[in-house]
Amino acid sequence: MDKKKLGYWLFFIALFLGPLYLTEFRLALMGKFLCFAIVALGICLIWGYTGILSLGHGVYFGIGAYCTAMYLKLESSNGQLPDFMEWSGVSALPAFWIPFSNPVFALAASLIVPALLAAMLGFLTFKNRIKGVYFSLISQAVVVVFVTLFVAKQDWTGGTNGLTNFTTFLGFSLASPLVQIALYMLTVIILGLSFTLAARLTNSRAGRVLSAVRDGENRVRFLGFNPTSYKVFVYSLSAALAGLAGTLFVLQVGLISPAMMGIIPSIEMVLWVAVGGRHSLIGAILGAVIVNSAKSFFSETYPDIWSIFLGLLFIIVVMFLPNGIVGAFESWNEKRNKAKQKGGTADAADSVVS
Amino acid sequence: MQPILSCRDVRVSFNGFQALQGVDLEVKPQEVRFLIGPNGAGKTTLLDVICGKTKASDGDVLYRQVENIRKLQEHEIVRLGITRKFQAPSIFANLTVWENLELSLKQERGLWSVMRAKMTGEDKEKMEAMLSRIGLMDQRHQLAGMLAHGQKQWLEIGMQLMQDPEILLLDEPIAGMSGTERHKTGELIHEISTACSVLIVEHDMEFVRNFSKQVTVMHEGKVLCEGTMSEIQQNEQVAEVYLGRRESAC
Numbered sequence: 001m002d003k004k005k006l007g008y009w010l011f012f013i014a015l016f017l018g019p020l021y022l023t024e025f026r027l028a029l030m031g032k033f034l035c036f037a038i039v040a041l042g043i044c045l046i047w048g049y050t051g052i053l054s055l056g057h058g059v060y061f062g063i064g065a066y067c068t069a070m071y072l073k074l075e076s077s078n079g080q081l082p083d084f085m086e087w088s089g090v091s092a093l094p095a096f097w098i099p100f101s102n103p104v105f106a107l108a109a110s111l112i113v114p115a116l117l118a119a120m121l122g123f124l125t126f127k128n129r130i131k132g133v134y135f136s137l138i139s140q141a142v143v144v145v146f147v148t149l150f151v152a153k154q155d156w157t158g159g160t161n162g163l164t165n166f167t168t169f170l171g172f173s174l175a176s177p178l179v180q181i182a183l184y185m186l187t188v189i190i191l192g193l194s195f196t197l198a199a200r201l202t203n204s205r206a207g208r209v210l211s212a213v214r215d216g217e218n219r220v221r222f223l224g225f226n227p228t229s230y231k232v233f234v235y236s237l238s239a240a241l242a243g244l245a246g247t248l249f250v251l252q253v254g255l256i257s258p259a260m261m262g263i264i265p266s267i268e269m270v271l272w273v274a275v276g277g278r279h280s281l282i283g284a285i286l287g288a289v290i291v292n293s294a295k296s297f298f299s300e301t302y303p304d305i306w307s308i309f310l311g312l313l314f315i316i317v318v319m320f321l322p323n324g325i326v327g328a329f330e331s332w333n334e335k336r337n338k339a340k341q342k343g344g345t346a347d348a349a350d351s352v353v354s
Numbered sequence: 355m356q357p358i359l360s361c362r363d364v365r366v367s368f369n370g371f372q373a374l375q376g377v378d379l380e381v382k383p384q385e386v387r388f389l390i391g392p393n394g395a396g397k398t399t400l401l402d403v404i405c406g407k408t409k410a411s412d413g414d415v416l417y418r419q420v421e422n423i424r425k426l427q428e429h430e431i432v433r434l435g436i437t438r439k440f441q442a443p444s445i446f447a448n449l450t451v452w453e454n455l456e457l458s459l460k461q462e463r464g465l466w467s468v469m470r471a472k473m474t475g476e477d478k479e480k481m482e483a484m485l486s487r488i489g490l491m492d493q494r495h496q497l498a499g500m501l502a503h504g505q506k507q508w509l510e511i512g513m514q515l516m517q518d519p520e521i522l523l524l525d526e527p528i529a530g531m532s533g534t535e536r537h538k539t540g541e542l543i544h545e546i547s548t549a550c551s552v553l554i555v556e557h558d559m560e561f562v563r564n565f566s567k568q569v570t571v572m573h574e575g576k577v578l579c580e581g582t583m584s585e586i587q588q589n590e591q592v593a594e595v596y597l598g599r600r601e602s603a604c
Contacts, residue, residue, distance in 0.1 A: 201469070204468075204471070205457070205471040206468045206471075208456065208457060211448055212449060212457055214448070215447055215449070216446065218407075218428075219440075219446070220457075221429045221432070222432055222437065222440075222444075223457055223463075223513070223517070224429050224432035224517065226427070226429045226463070229464070229465050230465060233465055
């Protein structure tokens, strides 16, 4: 167990020291992937541990990103109307934009709005015992609603272009490499904290209730637990993590648009977790980093046919590694240990035969 | 003695089909009550109504004579002290035996208290005592899904007992068990009844004969008669229900 802990520490320290051995370009990519890893942690909690398959986490990621982006946009506009609003013929800042000129409000909203939205949606569905594929379909419908809304209200949200052209964050220039390095390190720290939080939750008795909900929700009721409150909580927590990731993403990438919260990104998020291993928190992190690294590697090396390689990767994982990379590693390790235990007797038998 | 559970004129219909047509049943504290009857008599449906899985369309289910539990949700009924063991073993396959029992401890089941819950020495002792009582001490770190069928049944009974119930509802507890396992289960049930009432649905007449005091016979959604097993066996109506004609019983 302690060996495992040491491994986690080494892993996070290696990530933290990224600026020492990665080029500026690679560091920016890695920072982005680590944001995705935070989303993956949340999906691992709800899907791997609780058995809720949400195909709509792009929305929570997007809302978190938009909340922060609104602040960045206002800061970059120097008190004037944001450029896209002028183009759309808006004369005054819409009322709901005004509080976002306060960075504390914007950052808090990027956590709270996704969490509240998820809690509301979760409460309505889980209370009425909607689960399985029906829940997944509802979560997809939510994505369609939000993307359509964000595209249609161009004068409020920037439409398909989204929000971009940010210059500063709390007065620091976002173009400066030092600021980018600081943001990268902040992302690693937040990822580490989220990982610790999720690990503590899953190792607590409440974590075992979550696994029990996955195994048999109705049976949990007959032990006196109300699964609805557990599911709403974990769903809302995972949405908050996605919102947090969205904030870090928009700070580092400098752009958020409806395309990044749509159906395809939402499904991709689930795929990261599936590839890494949905029953393992570290697997979710690795999955997000590996899939996205593979995506950028293939698209750089084989710009024409890269998506085929990515498809192959998914097929291989689904067909041969049902519990993802970490699951495969664990079962391999188990086999090896068993072989070791049997090793002595097997050798003795061999010598008798020969 | 005052009944701990009284069903009064309980009715259930599934899309027009009357599964229960006005059932009256009283269970006294520390009583072992067997429910028997042919298939489709409504025995399991009655248990479903008591534990909240199925909502009665009419009638009352009174707990301790004052609390009407007919409209409560499952987990609220469990918290009152009425637990249910289903026919198919329903343990959590991906948790260990120990973790299964941990979740069954009588405890505050709200989200916040469970998140901060720590295993106390008292809890540990209770769980270890239960492990030796149900004979799963050596398997405690195994995943519950890996247990043999009989062991799963016992684990589930153990999980119900961990909650210190007032009323235990058992649905065919010995189905699929071997002879010795059946006997041990029967003894366990009598041991349990020193602390709580037990209501058992059972098909195995041999088992009912050996371990019953009071038997209620159900037929077509109604209570046909009540009494000891020997009284029931004398009853002509019962023989008719089970065997069709009186002659073939002789």
